[in-house]
Amino acid sequence: MARSRLIALSIAVALLGVAAGALWFFSWLNTPDRAAMTLGRGISFGNVLEAPREGDWGLRLDEELFNRAKEAGFDSIRLPVRWSNHAATTPPYRIDDAFFKRVDFAIDQAVRRDLNIIVDMHHYRQLDGEPLDPNEQRVDDGVLEERFVAMWKQIAERYEAADARRVFFELYNEPHKRLTAEAWNRLLRDALAAVRPSNPLRPVIIGPAPYDKADFLHDLDLPFFDRHLIVTIHLYEPYEFTHQGASWVEGSSAWMNTSCCSDSQRHEIEQRLDAVKRWSRWHFRPIWVGEFGSYDKADYAARQRYTRFVREAIEAHGFPWAYWDLASHFGIYDPANHAWRTELKDALVH
Numbered sequence: 001m002a003r004s005r006l007i008a009l010s011i012a013v014a015l016l017g018v019a020a021g022a023l024w025f026f027s028w029l030n031t032p033d034r035a036a037m038t039l040g041r042g043i044s045f046g047n048v049l050e051a052p053r054e055g056d057w058g059l060r061l062d063e064e065l066f067n068r069a070k071e072a073g074f075d076s077i078r079l080p081v082r083w084s085n086h087a088a089t090t091p092p093y094r095i096d097d098a099f100f101k102r103v104d105f106a107i108d109q110a111v112r113r114d115l116n117i118i119v120d121m122h123h124y125r126q127l128d129g130e131p132l133d134p135n136e137q138r139v140d141d142g143v144l145e146e147r148f149v150a151m152w153k154q155i156a157e158r159y160e161a162a163d164a165r166r167v168f169f170e171l172y173n174e175p176h177k178r179l180t181a182e183a184w185n186r187l188l189r190d191a192l193a194a195v196r197p198s199n200p201l202r203p204v205i206i207g208p209a210p211y212d213k214a215d216f217l218h219d220l221d222l223p224f225f226d227r228h229l230i231v232t233i234h235l236y237e238p239y240e241f242t243h244q245g246a247s248w249v250e251g252s253s254a255w256m257n258t259s260c261c262s263d264s265q266r267h268e269i270e271q272r273l274d275a276v277k278r279w280s281r282w283h284f285r286p287i288w289v290g291e292f293g294s295y296d297k298a299d300y301a302a303r304q305r306y307t308r309f310v311r312e313a314i315e316a317h318g319f320p321w322a323y324w325d326l327a328s329h330f331g332i333y334d335p336a337n338h339a340w341r342t343e344l345k346d347a348l349v350h
Helices: 002-029 031-038 063-072 097-112 141-158 181-195 214-219 263-283 300-316 342-349
Strands: 041-044 076-081 116-121 167-170 204-206 229-234 287-291 321-323
Touching (some): 263 287
Parallel strands (some): 041 321, 076 116, 204 229
């Protein structure tokens, strides 16, 4: 009898150990979920630091933008930055300190207002294989990826002491063209390897090539044992509505007067979010919808309907988000008149 009880006890202890191990394993798999959810509702500061030079696209970084984001009730700011226009073209590809101080300013302004901030690399045109903008410097094609990694090493080391609960990194916005899925998967690992020595626990946000589209999540190859990653997608469907009349989109003039949101348009949005949710559960990776929005050539009332529907659909799927954007052509704030586009704002954060 004593021996039977001892065997039973040993089995029970072993089963408890297995259960505890399984609980720990699944908790470890879901490590990034808590960080992702703190992002909550966010707003991008578009057309500011991702312009070829600050001010080229009509906006400059100032305290008013941060005050407005806080006043509206957002939880996070996404800061798109064109680092590639402010780094040397030869090794060690040093980033200009005066420009770094502009990003320092943004981080300080956000953190002092209890706002999270996502520091993003945006519009490295040559890396994507796109034509360069005016005032953009060309580098040797053979060093494009090396330079990308070197810039991230500098960014990571500059902000290694920043609060990892407030300051997030986003490796790259919408990789495409030259950055095929295969090329991007290789480069993102190299960039992570440059970030992790100084920032082992900081949440890093990564999306799929091309264009952070949900349709290509299955091509995204992340290092399994890095559990401080958040996956981003951009949701602009239906494009015929959100990008009608957009000068940078070929053929968009034909979409003028497209309205929103019909049953088929709603189904398209819901279907994509359902697929993203399934991918997230299968891969144990949290999702952040890093961009959605509509261009100001669309009917204003339709933009309100679209914005509210998409925001509610994203939240119903349990995803945090950032709207594109605060104060440019997609924006909810009119910087010229220092006034909210109230109906659009309320569709997001009422």
